[in-house]
Amino acid sequence: MAALNLKGITKIYPHSAGQKKAKKKKGEPEKKTNLQVTDQGVIAVQKFDLNITDKEFIVLVGPSGCGKSTTLRMVAGLEEISGGELYIDGQLVNDVEPKNRDIAMVFQSYALYPHMTVYENMAFPLKLRKMDKAEIDRRVKEAAEILDITQYLDRKPKALSGGQRQRVAIGRAIVREPKVLLMDEPLSNLDAKLRNQMRAEIIKLRQKINTTFIYVTHDQTEAMTLGDRIVIMKDGFIQQIGTPQEVFDHPANIFVAGFIGMPQMNFFDARLEVNDGKYAVSVGGCRVELSADKQANLTARKVPAQSITLGVRPSHMVLSKESGNTLTASVEVAEMMGSEVHFHANANGRDVVVIVPTMDARGEHIDTFHTGDRLNLTFSGSVCHVFGRDGKNLEF
Amino acid sequence: MKRSSKSGKAIVYALLILGSVIMIFPFLWMFFTSFKTVPESMSIPATILPSAFRPDKYKEVLEKLPFLRLYWNTILLVFFRVICAVAFSSMAGYAFAKLKFRGKGLLFTIVLMQMSLPSQIFLIPQYQMVAKLGMANTIFALVFPGLVSAFGVFFLRQTYLSIPEEIGEAAYLDGCNQWQTFYKVMFPLTGTSVAALTIFTAVFAYGDLMWPQIVNNDVTKFTLSAGLATLRGMNTTDFPMLMAGSLLAMLPMVILYLIFQRQFVEGIAGTGGK
Numbered sequence: 258m259a260a261l262n263l264k265g266i267t268k269i270y271p272h273s274a275g276q277k278k279a280k281k282k283k284g285e286p287e288k289k290t291n292l293q294v295t296d297q298g299v300i301a302v303q304k305f306d307l308n309i310t311d312k313e314f315i316v317l318v319g320p321s322g323c324g325k326s327t328t329l330r331m332v333a334g335l336e337e338i339s340g341g342e343l344y345i346d347g348q349l350v351n352d353v354e355p356k357n358r359d360i361a362m363v364f365q366s367y368a369l370y371p372h373m374t375v376y377e378n379m380a381f382p383l384k385l386r387k388m389d390k391a392e393i394d395r396r397v398k399e400a401a402e403i404l405d406i407t408q409y410l411d412r413k414p415k416a417l418s419g420g421q422r423q424r425v426a427i428g429r430a431i432v433r434e435p436k437v438l439l440m441d442e443p444l445s446n447l448d449a450k451l452r453n454q455m456r457a458e459i460i461k462l463r464q465k466i467n468t469t470f471i472y473v474t475h476d477q478t479e480a481m482t483l484g485d486r487i488v489i490m491k492d493g494f495i496q497q498i499g500t501p502q503e504v505f506d507h508p509a510n511i512f513v514a515g516f517i518g519m520p521q522m523n524f525f526d527a528r529l530e531v532n533d534g535k536y537a538v539s540v541g542g543c544r545v546e547l548s549a550d551k552q553a554n555l556t557a558r559k560v561p562a563q564s565i566t567l568g569v570r571p572s573h574m575v576l577s578k579e580s581g582n583t584l585t586a587s588v589e590v591a592e593m594m595g596s597e598v599h600f601h602a603n604a605n606g607r608d609v610v611v612i613v614p615t616m617d618a619r620g621e622h623i624d625t626f627h628t629g630d631r632l633n634l635t636f637s638g639s640v641c642h643v644f645g646r647d648g649k650n651l652e653f
Numbered sequence: 654m655k656r657s658s659k660s661g662k663a664i665v666y667a668l669l670i671l672g673s674v675i676m677i678f679p680f681l682w683m684f685f686t687s688f689k690t691v692p693e694s695m696s697i698p699a700t701i702l703p704s705a706f707r708p709d710k711y712k713e714v715l716e717k718l719p720f721l722r723l724y725w726n727t728i729l730l731v732f733f734r735v736i737c738a739v740a741f742s743s744m745a746g747y748a749f750a751k752l753k754f755r756g757k758g759l760l761f762t763i764v765l766m767q768m769s770l771p772s773q774i775f776l777i778p779q780y781q782m783v784a785k786l787g788m789a790n791t792i793f794a795l796v797f798p799g800l801v802s803a804f805g806v807f808f809l810r811q812t813y814l815s816i817p818e819e820i821g822e823a824a825y826l827d828g829c830n831q832w833q834t835f836y837k838v839m840f841p842l843t844g845t846s847v848a849a850l851t852i853f854t855a856v857f858a859y860g861d862l863m864w865p866q867i868v869n870n871d872v873t874k875f876t877l878s879a880g881l882a883t884l885r886g887m888n889t890t891d892f893p894m895l896m897a898g899s900l901l902a903m904l905p906m907v908i909l910y911l912i913f914q915r916q917f918v919e920g921i922a923g924t925g926g927k
Contacts, residue, residue, distance in 0.1 A: 335822050356828040368819035372841045382827035429827070 259311060259346045259359075259436035259469050261332070266305040267340035268327050268493075271298040291492040292322070301327045303493045305341065314463060314470040316484030318477060319516070324493040325473045329439050332471060333362050345436060356385075361430035362439040365446060367422045369414040369429070375401075376410040379428045386433075400428040403465055404458075420451045424458075431466055440472045444479065456482060477517050481505070489513050511648040514568045520599060522642065523574065523609040525584075527567035529560070529643060529651070536560075538567050538641055541605040543584040548639035554652040555643070565651065568642035571599070571610040574634050583633040586611070588626045598625060602632055609634075687711070687896040694892040710897040717894070718880050719873055720901060727859060727876040727905075729792055734799035734858040735851050742805030742850060743843065747835050749806065750813030751821055761810075767803040776867060783868055794868040795876060799858055805850050812846040813839065848916040859906055877902040 293300040302324040309315050317325040330336040332343060334355030343350050350358050361382070369378050376397055383393045401407045404424040414422055423443055430438055443459075444452045456479060463470060463483075474480055480487045481501040489496045489504060489512075497509040508514035514522045527540035536555050537546040547555070577583045586604035593615075600611045611634060617623055626632065643651045681701075686694050687710055688703040714720075748754070749761050775798065783794045816839060824838040840847075865879035872880060881902055884895045910917060 333826060335825070355826050356830075360826070362823070362826050364819045364823060366817055366819050368817065368823035370820065370824075370838055370842075372844075385828035385833070429823075433827075 261307075261309040261437065261469065261471075262344040262347075263305050263307045263309075263328075263332070263341070264344070265341035266302060266328065266331060266338060266343060267300065268302040268324070268331060268336060269295070269298045269300050269339040293493065301493050302331070305495060307488060307495070307498065309469060309471070312467055312469055314472065314483060314485045315488060316472045316474060316480040316486075317488045317490060318474055318480035319490035319496075320475060322492075323490040325475075325488075325490050326441055328490075329362075329441055329471060329473045332437070333360060333439055334358055358437075359433075359435055360437040360439060361433050361435040362441065363423075363426045363430050363443045365442040367414070367426040367446075369422060369425055371414055374411055374413055375406060375417070375425050375428075378414070378425055379432050382429065382433050396432045396434075397428075400432045403431070403462065404428050419447050420455060423447065423455060427459075427462065431462075431468075434466075435468060437469045437471065438466075440470065442474055443472075444474070444476075452479075459483060478519065481517070487517075489516060491516075507650070507652070508568075508642060509650050509653055511566060511568070511644050514642055514644070514650075518570055520571050520610045520612070522568045522570050523604075523607070523611075524644075525567045525569070525605055525607055525609075527565050529555075529563050529565045531562045537638075538565070538643065540567055541584045543582055543635065545636060545641060546638050547641055547643070548637070551638065551641065551643070551652060558651070560651045564646060566644040566646070566648070568644060569636045569640055571612045573640035574609070574611045574636050576611070576613060577633040577635045580633050583635045586632045586634055588628055588630045588632060590628065591626060600626060600632065604632075604634065683896045683899060687893055687900055689893045691891055691893060694896075710891075710893040711901070713891075714884070714894045714898040714901065717884070718898065720880075722873050723875060723877045723880040723902075724905065726792060726795065726874065727878075730795045730799075730861075730865075730876055731855045731858045733796040735854045737796070737800040738802040738805045738854045739847055739850060741801045742809045743840055743847065744835070745801075745806040746809030746811075747813050747839055749810040750816075751818075751839070752831075764803050764806050768807060773863070776863065779864075780867055790869045790871055790874055792874065795865055795874070797868075798864055799854070799861075802850075802854065805854065808850055809843060809846055812843045816842055845916075845919055848913070848919070852913065852917050855909070856906070 293303065305324075305328055307315070317328060319325050327336060331338050334350075334353065338351050345358060345360075370381065373381065379397045379400060380393050383396060388396075397410070398407065401410055404427060406421060406424050406428060409417060409421060409425070414425065417425065423446075426443070440459075444455050447455060459472075460483065472479075472483055484501060486498060486500055487504055488498050491512050497504055497513045499507075504513060504517050508517060508522075511524065515524070525540045527538050530537045530539055530544075534556065535546060536552050537544055539545075584604050586600075586602035586609060588600050588602050589608075590601040592599040592601070595615070597612050597614050600613060602609050602611060611632065613623065615623060615625070645651050685701060685703055688706045688708070689700075690704075690707075693700065693704060745764075749757065749764075779798045780789075783789050783797055788794045788797070820838060820842070821834050824834040829837060859876075860878055861876070862878045862882060865874075865876045866882065869875060869879070872883060875883075881895065881898050884891065884898055
C-alpha cells in the first residue's frame, strides 16, 4: 500500500567503448531504432511523469523496446535512474537499495529458485528478514491458500506446470505484503487458455490483497482488463495515460488509436471540412458531420479545415443498404468468429476491417459476403477520431 | 533392415568389448605382476599369470615406503586443492559471469591466457615463490600451485552464465545482499559443475607427480605418486613391488570412483568432454 510519484524519470544507457569509436569514425550516430541517441547514450525512457495513488492498478503497455520494462526495473531498483526522481510514499528512493524499498516483483520467467521447494521459495524473503518461524508458516500457508497451491508446497518448481510456477512466483511476492507489487509480463510465457485463466486470477487476487500494482505487458487485452489506468508507451515516451475506457474512446494520437482495440482501428486519408462553423469529415464519397461534443472540442481549439487521418473502429462501421453517401469497399477476406464476421476489405486505398454480427436483434441470420463483394460502409459522427498529419488527435 | 541393424549392433558391441579389454588389460597386468617374482616379471616370453600368488611384494613395499604418511599427504593435497579450487573458482566464476566491474574483460583474458599455456612454464616461478616463503619441503608447498584453478574459474563462469539473470535479481529483491545471492541462491545451482570440478581437481591432484618431486625431497613429505617414483631404480626396477605399490595407491581413487560414479559420468557428460 503506497503512493508512487515518478517525476521526469529518464534512463540513458551509455554507449559502449566500441560504439563510441564507431561514432567517432562516422561522425554522425547511426540510428538503428526509434529511440533517441545522444552523446551520452541511448535514451530508453524519457521524462516519465506519473502519479500512482495508493492501491491503484497501473498497467504500462506498449510494443517491444518502448521502455516499459525499463521503467518497472527502475521502480524496482534493478536499473539505475539516470534522471528524475522516484518517490514511494513521499520518500525519495532513487538511491535506496531494492530490498529497502519494500517492493516485490513477479518476473516473466518466474525466476523461482530451482533448488528450493515451493514452500522454501515463498518463505525465502521472510527468512531473510529474520521473521518468526510461526509467522513465516502462517503467511506462506495463507498465500498458498489464496493462490490455490497448498497441495504443491513440498514440490520443487521443476515438478510444476507453467501456470502453477507463476502462482508460486506471485505467492513469493505477496507473502512479504509489499507496498508495491511489480509484475513484468507475468503471463507472457503461458498458453492462451491459461493466460485468460490467470488474468482472471490476478483480478481476484487484486481484490484479496491491498496493495499498489504496476503491471507491464505488451498485450492490450491484459492492459484493458486489468488496469485502473493504462500508460501507453512508445520509443521511451508516454503516449497517453488514462482509464481503459478513456484511451479507447479518446486516443491521444494515431499510435494509441492503433495500439488499443482489437482488431485495430481503421485509418483513412480524409479531409476535415468546416462549413458555417460545422465540422465534417469527408472520405471517398462519404461525408459525415461530427457529433456535438467533437464539434465543441474542435471549435474550442479553432481547428481549421485540413487534410487529416480519420480513424474509425471496426465495430463502429455499419453496413448500409443504400449506396449514397457511403464508403465503398471490396471484401478480400471474411473471418467467421461465430457471433460475428470480420471482413477484411479495401476502401479508399486502405485496408480496413469491418465487424458485422452474424445475427440481427431478432435472431435472424444476416446475409454474409464473399471475397470480391462490394460493401457500402457508413459511420456516425460520434465515432470518428480526427488526427492531424502529425498524428495527434485534433480534439486534444 | 532388421538384419543390417543386428549386424551393426554386433559390430558396435565388438568394438566396445575390444575397447574395454584395451582399457582393463593394463590393470590386470599390473595386478598379476604384483604377485610375480622379479625374474618372472622380466622373463621373455612374458607370462600373464604368476606361477603362484605370493603377497611378499605387498609386505615389502609397505616396509619400504611410509604408506600411511603418503596416504595422509595425498589426502591433504587433494582435500585442500579441491576446497580451494571450488571456493575460489566459484567466487571468481560468479564475479566474471554476474558482476559488473572495471577491467573485467582484461582480467578474464588473463585467466584464459593462463589456461592456454603449458603448466610446466609455471613450475620454476612457483618453486621460487614457495622457496622464498620458506615453505619448500612442507605440505603447504604441495598444495600451493593448485589453490586457484584457471580452468575452474572458466568452467564455473560458463555455468553461472547459464543461470538466468532474473534468479539473481529475484534474490536481490527478496532481500539478499551480493554475498547471500551468491551462496544462498547461485552457488547451490552449480552442483553438477562443482561436482565435476571436484572430481577433475581430485584426479589431477592425486596423479600429480612432477610438482611434489620438485618442491619436496623428503619421502615423508611426498604424495603417493612421488613416493612410488622412488621405487624405480637407476639400473634395475623391482616391477612386482612397483606394481604392488601402484595397486595400493590406486585403492582410494577406485573406492571414491565407485561411490561417485554417477557424478563423475554426469560431470564429463555435462562438460561435453566425453
